[in-house]
Amino acid sequence: MTSIIERGAATRPIVPPPARKPGFFGSSTGQKAVMAVTGAVLVLFLAGHMAGNLKTFAGATAFNEYAAWLREVGYPALPKRAVLTLVEVVLVAAVGLHLWSAVALARRAARARPVRYARRRRSQAGGYVVHIMRWGGLTIALFVIYHLLDLTFGVANPAGPAATPYARVVAGFQHWYVTLVYTLAVVMVGLHLRHGLWSAFQTLGLGRHRKALQAGAVLVSAGLVAGFLSVPYAVLIGVVR
Amino acid sequence: MNLTLKIWRQHDAAKSGQMVTYHVEEVSPDMSFLEMLDVLNERLILDGDDPVAFDHDCREGICGMCGLVINGVAHGESRATTTCQLHMRQFSDGDVITVEPWRAAPFPVIKDLVVDRSAFDRIIQAGGFISVPAGSAPDAHAVPVKKEDADAAFDAATCIGCGACVAACPNGSASLFTAAKITHLGLLPQGQPERAVRAKAMVEQMDLEGFGGCTNTGECTAVCPKGIPLDTIARMNADFLGRRG
Amino acid sequence: MTDRMSFQVGEDIRDTKAPDGPIEERWERRKFQARLVNPANKRKLHVIVVGTGLAGGSAAATLGELGYQVTSFCYQDSPRRAHSIAAQGGINAAKNYRGDGDSIHRLFYDTVKGGDFRSRESNVYRLAQVSVNIIDQAVAQGVPFAREYGGLLDTRSFGGAQVSRTFYARGQTGQQLLLGAYQALERQIAAGTVTMNARHEMLELIISDGRARGVVVRDLVTGEIESHLADAVVLATGGYGNVFFLSTNAKGCNTTAIWRAHRKGAMFANPCFTQIHPTCIPVSGDHQSKLTLMSESLRNDGRVWVPVQAGDTRAPGDIPEAERDYYLERIYPAFGNLVPRDIASRAAKNVCDEGRGVGPGGLGVYLDFADAIARLGRPAIEAKYGNLFDMYAQITGEDPYRRPMRIYPAVHYTMGGLWVDYDLQSTIPGLFVIGEANFSDHGANRLGASALMQGLADGYFVLPTTIGDYLADARDFGPVDDVAVAEAEIAVRDRIARLLAVDGTRTADSYHRELGKLMWDYCGMERTEESLRKALERIPELRAEFWRNVKVSGTAEELNQALERAGRVADFFDLAELMCLDALNRTESCGGHFRAESQDADGEAVRDDEKFAYVAAWEHTPDGPVLHREHLEYAYVTMTQRSYK
Structure with a gap:
């Protein structure tokens, strides 16, 4: 009975890549899940933030009291700023992980296509998505830094750090260029969410009703954009002063 | 011309x-x-x-x-x-x-224009099958399958493994190919016993081969000759994350 | 040189493996008599499987499961691409789920009769028995067959069968069954029992001590010539319809593997039995590289016609009713447009020969849906045939809803192949041949939805049992003769070197086209003594010119598709010659083989059971072909003349 029988190179079996298990966070699907969950946290925060912003229409006192309340939630049962700090920690972690997964996936994508197409590909899916998610995400990150310096810390605000929150809002948005920057940024956030929202459902395996989810994402994004932009424009046209 | x-x-x-x-x-x-x-x-x-x-x-x-x-x-x-x-x-x-x-x-x-797509074969090797030796199968009518499930499984199973999804994906992801097989087998009662382990093994192999991750751009399904829907990727994700939906 | 038109007649041959006794019990008895190989020994036994279609893929997977060491080859980049994938209609099985009177015996009867009494009763009965297991196996593997609302499998009737026994997965049954086999194969590859070599083409068979012990293959990527040795070799390399250049086969389908085996001693049975399908999209020009099948179901609602006047170049819409000839309805009033495949094909050829064909080159007839659209409404036609109409529009650029389709017959299956016994073993010990590559089950004509059935029956159920009986003796085989291996390798290298050295002025494809046209004209739908003699004169001339004047660019040590093609064309020449010789010898008409001399007054085929109730098994010898007859006996089905009255 013959036993060894191979000659030549081709009898080698296809050797699978080394069984280095990437683990959950090392897998593309795991990284996407991180992206989806952290994105969801940020969307919930945005919804709350937007609702809070609308307090501006209730007048200076109400808005400033709301701003103060944010720092004292749970007091005296909890120390001042405890809840706020917790929220801040969660937000920073969410932003950090969101960025990490974005970078991990972008690097994975770059590795997967080392040679680019000679003819620039046109999107077949009506897509702006990749650009809006990656470059849009970066734009939003830069905006957030400016936004914190402007309205949270006040250092970049015309009214300065000493002014009340309401005063800072009014002082800033009176200028057309400040409102313009905010408009661009908020619209970018809306576009980011338009894809990001349904995408999160899809990534978490909840995307069975894709058309409905996509329509829902458009509505929610539009709602957030309108809510966020209502305040600056109210200031700009003098409804809020 | x-x-x-x-x-x-x-x-x-x-x-x-x-x-x-x-x-x-x-x-x-x-x-x-x-x-x-x-x-x-x-x-x-x-x-x-x-x-x-x-x-x-x-x-x-x-x-x-x-x-x-x-x-x-x-x-x-x-x-x-x-x-x-x-x-x-x-x-x-x-x-x-x-x-x-x-x-x-x-x-x-x-x-020239010829590429090596054996990575797809290895993704199937990782788990794109139902383990049944020849000769041991029960009667074909032993397990009824809902028509909708059979039809949806068929739609996913029409994938021809050409690789256009990977070529079109800005991330170079093989998610549509992998998800089509996971969906085909996961929708049928015969595919249930291995469903969770199949999704995990196939996704891991897909990553090991060096494909990119999916960012749901939809470019894959737009060029797919068989129109495999994006929903299959949602199913793959659900199976991978251990959810039953 | 011997006379091309003559041949020697050798001794009759017999299938010695089929058990006797009642036909129902033969397969059971053979299975029981077949010796088994114990599992520990199986691991030491090596089987080569060439081809990964339904037969080869399922065989390699099953042999791997059983514990053999399997090495598998395909010329494509993945085993999933074999041309079984293109089968549309369905797969027959005698499940009788409908309770409409089907049974194993009826499927057996229909297949023997459909094959025009040129197949073996024992083989066909086994095929019908095993058909039942195939469906079970496929469903367990997750093949998504069409289902009813109650969750059970749907079936349809096919090819004029009176029962509904065809299981299907929309129009892609072949694809789904092949992917089932492919997945089973990949599972074995992962398990290490099967070693897959994609992009490898078999170019020679290695015979040592009278047994098939290996193959010489070319790595199509590097050009390296490799020998692989084993204890048995299985060929599952499909049919040879591409000898006609234009056929519904894939571009890569070729005869090289079985032809090389034939030259090494395996007899080739019934090479002239080819099946021609009446509803294909016609050739649109000289550039045409293949033909596309349109489902035969179109003939249920379409009416076939050509202009009454030869050379009528008016647009179809401008030809008034009175000047149209609905020739099928005229000649066959009872069956009309639904006459069987071969009759419809021949009738189309006849009207085109009269100069009444339509479209480019005059090789086409109209298949007109205007009446059906008027009667049923466009939505109904869309629902029934929408995908086919789209496919037609895509290929021809014409809208079949407004303008009648043009159709023409095309070659799509070959019933002939290497001769095998009941165990599927060829005349070379240790060389097994399965699927379309063998000749065994379809006689002179294959029924619709039976090709998938035979491929899977051979691969999943028959071969894995019968090969064990052969391999039970493997310890006595001894080592493979190094000289035999070296000679086979040298032969391959020489052939490649010769092809590259010619450096002439015509491409291999242009010769292939010419050979194909010649075969289509002289050995196609209708054959006459005169046409076949003409072909037998012309083929050797063309072959000689090919070897003198072919141009193959590039080298042997690289991916060289021109070289691959040239090698295949070279073998097609030799096969074409044998086909014509076989067709010349068989002066009767039967099944897919129509000799114009043997027809009745209505133009129907007339068989000659007195003289030709045999399998023509051709042996290759240095002195030319030798015919061996295997006489066919029918104990369970009475031989009758086919009739469509």
Whole structure:
């Protein structure tokens, strides 16, 4: 009975890549899940933030009291700023992980296509998505830094750090260029969410009703954009002063 | 009609390639795209040049062997077609057409427009099957399957494994291919026992092969000759994350 | 040189493996008599399987499961691409789920009769028995067959069968069954029992001590010539319809593997039995590289016609009713447009020969849906045939809703192949042949939806049992003769070197086209003594010119598709010659083989059971072909003349 029988190179079996298990966070699907969950946290925060912003229409006192309340939630049962700090920690972690997964996936994508197409590909899916998610995400990150310096810390605000929150809002948005920057940024956030929202459902395996989810994402994004932009424009046209 | 072709030429995996321009004359609009390349190749052979290597076999859109990126679009601009089903009447006299291979690290170029897609076979090896030895199967009517499930499973199972999804994906992801098989088998009662482990093993293999991650751009399904829907990827994710939906 | 038109007649041959006794019990008895190989020994036994279609893929997977060491080859880039994938219609099985009177015996009867009494009763009965297991196996593997609302499998009737026994997965049954086999194969590859070599083409068979012990293959990527040795070799390399250049086969389908085996001693049975399908999209020009099948179901609602006047170039819409000839309805009033495949094909050829064909080159007839659209409404036609109409529009650029389709017959299956016994073993010990590559089950004509059935029956159920009986003796085989291996390798290298050295002025494809046209004209739908003699004169001339004047660019040590094609064309020449010789010898008409001399007054085929109730098994010898007859006996089905009255 013959036993060894191979000659030549081709009898080698296809050797699978080394069984280095990437683990959950090392897998593309795991990284996407991180992206989806952290994105969801940020969307919930945005919804709350937007609702809070609308307090501006209730007048200076109400808005400033709301701003103060944010720092004292749970007091005296909890120390001042405890809840706020917790929220801040969660937000920073969410932003950090969101960025990490974005970078991990972008690097994975770059590795997967080392040679680019000679003819620039046109999107077949009506897509702006990749650009809006990656470059849009970066734009939003830069905006957030400016936004914190402007309205949270006040250092970049015309009214300065000493002014009340309401005063800072009014002082800033009176200028057309400040409102313009905010408009661009908020619209970018809306576009980011338009894809990001349904995408999160899809990534978490909840995307069975894709058309409905996509329509829902458009509505929610539009709602957030309108809510966020209502305040600056109210200031700009003098409804809020 | 007369056409100008810019075709990727690369002698083998080890050498670098470049775009080379060819002129093809008297192309009949009834020719398929591959027949037009046949004509070019006949001429190149007679001139003693190296003909353009490209993969093809059935030439009726089902074997999945052919696949060219034509003017930047996988399988060309006609929807729901393979390269072999693309006809020259889609083009006009004087057109300049770029022809490139699938571009992805896990699909290395073997020669010219021919790429190695064995990564797909290894993804199937990881778990794209139901373990049944021949001869041990129960009667086919032993387990009824809801018609909707059978039909949806069929839709996913029509994947021809051509790799256009990877070629079109800005991330070079093989999610649509992998998800199509996970969906096909996961929708059928026969596929349930191995469902969770299948999804995990296949996704892991997909990552190990070096494909990119999915960012739900939908480019894959837009060029897919069989129109495999994006929903399959949601199913894959659900199975991978251990959810039953 | 011997006379091309003559041949020697050798001794009759017999299938010695089929058990006797009642036909129902033969397969059971053979299975029981077949010796088994114990599992520990199986691991030491090596089997080569060439081809990964339904037969080869399922065989390699099953042999791997059983514990053999399997090495598998295919010329495509993945085993999933084999041309079984293109089968549309369905797969027959005698499940009788409908309770409509089907049974194993009826499927057996229909297949023997459909094959025009040129197949073996024992083989066909086994096929019908095993058909039942195939469906079970496929469903367990997750093949998504069409289902009813109650969750059970749907079936349809096919090819004029009176029962509904065809299981299907929309129009892609072949694809789904092949992917089932492919997945089973990949599972074994992962398990290490099967070693897969894609992009490898078999170019020679290695015979040592009278047994098939290996193959010489070319790595199509590097050009390296490799020998692989084993204890048995299985060929599952499909049919040879591409000898006609234009056929519904894939471009790569070729005869090289079985032809090389034939030259090494395996007899080739009934090479002239080819099946021609009446509803294909016609050739549109000289550039045409293949033909596309349109489902035969179109003939249920379409009416076939040509202009009454030869050379009428008016658009179909401009030809008034009175000047149209609905020739099928005229000649066959009872069956009309639904006459069987071969009759419809021949009738189309006849009207085109009269100069009344339509479309480019005059090789086409109209298939007109205007009446059906008027009667049923366009939505109904869309629902029934929408995908086919789309496919037609895509290929031809014409809208079949407004303008009648043009159709023409095309070659799509070959019933002939290497001769095998009941165990599927060829005349070379240790060389097994399965699927379309063998000749065994379809006689002179294959029924619709039976190709998938035979491929899977051979691969999943028959071969894995019968090969064990052969391999039970493997310890006595001894080592493979190094000289035999070296000679086989040298032969391959020489052939490649010769092809590259010619450096002539015509491409291999242009010769292939010419050979194909010649075969289509002289050995196609209708054959006459005169046409076959003409072909037998012309083929050797063309072959000689090919070897003098072919141009193959590039080298042997690289991916060289021109070289691959040239090698295949070279073998097609030799096969074409044998086909014509076989067709010349068989002066009767039967099944897919129509000799114009043997027809009745209505133009129907007339069999000659007195003279030709045999399998023509051709042996290759240095002195030319030798015919061996295997006489066929029918104990369970009475031989009758086919009739469509």
